[in-house]
Amino acid sequence: MSAVEKVGSRGTAQSGDTVTDDFPIRVRRYGGLVRLNHWVTAVSLALLAISGMALFTPKLFFLTALFGGGQMTRMIHPWIGLVLVVSFFLLFVRFWRANLPTIADGVWLKKIIDVVSNRDETLPELGKYNAGQKFVFWSMSALIMVLVSTGVVIWDQYFSGFVSIELQRFAVLIHASVAVFAICVWIIHVYAAFWVKGTFGAMTKGVVTGGWAWRHHRLWLKQLVEQREAKDVASALPASADPSIPHSRSQA
Amino acid sequence: MDLTPNSFTLMRFTEWDNPETGHLEWLIRKDGCMHCADPGCLKACPSPGAIVQYSNGIVDFIHDNCIGCGYCIKGCPFNIPRISKVDHKAYKCTLCSDRVAVGQGPACQKACPTQAIVFGTKEEMKGWADFRIKDLKSRGFEHAGLYDPPGVGGTHVMYVLHHADRPSLYAGLPDNPSISAVVQVWKGVTKYLGMALMGASAVAGLVHYAVIGGNRVTEEDEENAERLRSRRVSGGEDARA
Known part of the structure; x- marks a missing residue:
């Protein structure tokens, strides 16, 4: 049991993550509110990318038609940005701890060739997120921070009087460059979900199969199974919970 | 006093103590759009057809197409465009493109009683400037010259300056204006x-x-x-x- 205990103490499972009673086994990865939070983030990021690219080059200016014209696009883009910032911040608060780097991430990254070649059998066991997902999480966090701070500087309607034109020039250059990287990270994020079959269910229904969890996030699955067992045992023996059972909630 | 969405031009006035002659000089220039041959506003503008450059050199804002993003402000090396808080569109001197289109001179030139502002083809104006520069030089302004800055491909509003070697004496007229390198990188x-x-x-x-x-x-x-x-x-x- 010592290996299991180690998993439990360093696990990445989050409140609400559970294995279900279904057969075959399924795993609840995201609750309804988190999924809604992610959808708001996804939609606002997509709208920002489209409206931002429309203002990035005259060749894509026709995309402003989707927002009701150029004036509307110019007006609405920063407000969608604020929605994204708030929405992403909520995701950040929820997920940052599970995205802290681990030793296994280094091993995983060294085997990145195996990762992209679908040779999962050679990869280390991982918690809720792998290094690629953590890269998406942390790079998006940083890029959005830069985007919002430079975005405010070039929000002409409200802030043009507070910043010098020279600062605005730098801000617009950084905003555009960083947005390019954010869109690239977003493309990687969406592609990875499409490439790794069974992932979209986590976004839409919040549930993945046990096999998916075993294949991609085995430590996380083991932790959840162990938690579930502890809970079952604890509810069966409420008064005299066996202290040898790891992480029995009745002890807390 | 500054340019506003409603005032496209104004006079900038500097009192300068010339240390070489000991004279107090009144340096006056008419600020407003310079109608660059290589306009930074046009380079920065994301909206096709919102900023146009006519064959006569006039750079004009077509307000139906303007989205009010303020990119022209970042592109301009002369700090000219202003965004209206009323309709959120950018405004600047049009060089009275509507008057010019029907064969008239711009209103500022028409109104000026002393021919301090003259209007014509660029070649004619350069010829006129040469005449004025010779006159200034004969009166001791040895650095008199024409302000037609090459960094923006030349301009279609030009100044005859008594101190053409030091344009910034004239209320901060840029000595060697060009589109900001930051804007060039951004748009390039x-x-x-x-x-x-x-x-x-x-x-x-x-x-x-x-x-x-x-x-x-x-x-x-x-x-x-x-x-x-x-x-x-x-x-x-x-x-x-």
């Missing part, structure tokens, strides 16, 4: 490299999927997961099966 390499990077990301995904294909969960994975649960329940008995 960033635009092309950015589109290429985003396209490459998408193509990389397509190629990866075509070559490697999807990462599918196997039956074995499902069985392993099930076994993990079964092993943990009541010493190996699968209570849920």
Whole structure:
């Protein structure tokens, strides 16, 4: 049991993550509110990318038609940005701890060739997120921070009087460059979900199969199974919970 | 006093103590759009047709197409465009393009009683300037010259300056204006490299999927997961099966 205990103490499972009673086994990865939070983030990021690219080059200016014209696009883009910032911040608060780097991430990254070649059998066991997902999480966090701070500087309607034109020039250059990287990270994020079959269910229904969890996030699955067992045992023996059972909630 | 969305031009006035002559000089210039041959506003503008450059050199804002983003302000080396708080569109001197189109001079030139402002073709105006510069030089202004800055490809509003070697004496007229390097990078390499990077990301995904294909969960994975649960329940008995 010592290996299991180690998993439990360093696990990445989050409140609400559970294995279900279904057969075959399924795993609840995201609750309804988190999924809604992610959808708001996804939609606002997509709208920002489209409206931002429309203002990035005259060749894509026709995309402003989707927002009701150029004036509307110019007006609405920063407000969608604020929605994204708030929405992403909520995701950040929820997920940052599970995205802290681990030793296994280094091993995983060294085997990145195996990762992209679908040779999962050679990869280390991982918690809720792998290094690629953590890269998406942390790079998006940083890029959005830069985007919002430079975005405010070039929000002409409200802030043009507070910043010098020279600062605005730098801000617009950084905003555009960083947005390019954010869109690239977003493309990687969406592609990875499409490439790794069974992932979209986590976004839409919040549930993945046990096999998916075993294949991609085995430590996380083991932790959840162990938690579930502890809970079952604890509810069966409420008064005299066996202290040898790891992480029995009745002890807390 | 400054340019506003409603006032396209104004006089900027500097009192300058010339240390060489000991004279107090009144340096006056008429601020407003310089109608650059290489306009920074046009370079920065994202909206096709919102900023146009006519064959006569006039740079004009077409307000129906203006979206009020303020990019022209970042592009302009002379700090000229202003965004209206009323209709959120950019405004600046049009060089009275409507009057010029029907063969008239701009209103400022028409109104000026002393011919301090003259209007004509660029060649005519350069000839006129030469005459004025010779006159100034004959009166001791040895650095008199024409302000037609090459950094923006020359301008279609030009100044005859007594101190053409030091334009910034005239209320901060830029000595050697050009479109900011930051704007050049933004509207140049960033635009092309950015589109290429985003396209490459998408193509990389397509190629990866075509070559490697999807990462599918196997039956074995499902069985392993099930076994993990079964092993943990009541010493190996699968209570849920």
